[in-house]
Amino acid sequence: xxxxxxxxxxxxxxxxxxxxxxxxxxxxxxxxxxxxxxxxxxxxxxxxxxxxxxxxxxxxxxxxxxxxxxxxxxxxxxxxxxxxxxxxxxxxxxxxxxxxxxxxxxxxxxxxxxxxxxxxxxxxxxxxxxxxxxxxxxxxxxxxxxxxxxxxxxxxxxxxxxxxxxxxxxxxxxxxxxxxxxxxxxxxxxxxxxxxxxxxxxxxxxxxxxxxxxxxxxxxxxxxxxxxxxxxxxxxxxxxxxxxxxxxxxxxxxxxxxxxxxxxxxxxxxxxxx
Numbered sequence: 327x328x329x330x331x332x333x334x335x336x337x338x339x340x341x342x343x344x345x346x347x348x349x350x351x352x353x354x355x356x357x358x359x360x361x362x363x364x365x366x367x368x369x370x371x372x373x374x375x376x377x378x379x380x381x382x383x384x385x386x387x388x389x390x391x392x393x394x395x396x397x398x399x400x401x402x403x404x405x406x407x408x409x410x411x412x413x414x415x416x417x418x419x420x421x422x423x424x425x426x427x428x429x430x431x432x433x434x435x436x437x438x439x440x441x442x443x444x445x446x447x448x449x450x451x452x453x454x455x456x457x458x459x460x461x462x463x464x465x466x467x468x469x470x471x472x473x474x475x476x477x478x479x480x481x482x483x484x485x486x487x488x489x490x491x492x493x494x495x496x497x498x499x500x501x502x503x504x505x506x507x508x509x510x511x512x513x514x515x516x517x518x519x520x521x522x523x524x525x526x527x528x529x530x531x532x533x534x535x536x537x538x539x540x541x542x543x544x545x546x547x548x549x550x551x552x553x554x555x556x557x558x559x560x561x562x563x564x565x566x567x568x569x570x571x572x573x574x575x576x577x578x579x580x581x582x583x584x585x586x587x588x589x590x591x592x593x594x595x596x597x598x599x600x
Contacts (some may be wrong), residue, residue, distance in 0.1 A: 337389045341453030348542030350501035350527030351381050372415045375404040380455045381448035398428030400476040404443050412585050415530045422449040422463040437452045437520050442583040444514040444521040449527035458532030469536040484524045494519035496577040500526040502549040519583045548549040
């Protein structure tokens with residue numbers, strides 16, 4: 327993509343970003359822009375919604391229809407946007423804390439309803455904006471400011487949570503795997519129904535510093551050396567997969583989305599009143 331094309335999608339007056347140097351959030355932001363550009367979507371027919379957190383600042387830098395909303399409520403706002411403007415592509419961007427902690431109920435019910443939105447989850451495995459507290463995805467025994475001797479809680483598997491809750495497109499990538507990230511975001515936006523793309527990203531300022539990976543490239547190396555594609559993982563034993571991150575497309579199912587079902591019942595009610 328040429329520089330002028332890239333700038334066309336950005337609010338340059340809002341730059342520089344508040345993100346730490348080397349933060350993976352910028353990689354995900356660029357992945358989204360590349361996906362939109364390759365799909366040739368009109369900016370004015372795309373809405374991007376975020377809540378609160380480091381990753382949620384993305385809406386301030388993107389020159390689309392954007393909403394920077396309440397903590398954990400991005401999916402609720404996105405639901406309203408999609409029902410009001412079903413012709414829009416609606417994308418939610420949020421962190422692992424924003425989407426699966428305070429926003430957890432909105433997330434699982436959006437999956438259950440098969441809302442036609444795309445949720446991109448920036449999973450840095452920690453609360454990066456508010457001091458490095460442990461989040462629902464902080465791995466067991468890893469250190470955070472609120473778990474200085476190691477996390478005693480078990481973590482969510484976002485992919486499993488999305489699959490169990492009913493999302494019809496589910497994929498996982500990392501910021502190291504840039505082409506895959508672009509591919510999954512493109513597929514998620516093009517899919518009709520609830521799309522969940524989890525992207526593992528680096529917060530070396532907190533998660534990395536607490537867990538022996540002080541630099542951005544340390545975490546990228548970790549993603550490089552500890553990820554396994556889904557197709558390969560299916561042939562490996564549980565022991566061989568110990569400590570590995572499985573990436574890939576986990577589900578793609580075509581079924582009526584929430585708005586289709588809504589129109590159907592609306593038509594029945596309208597005809598019954600005649």
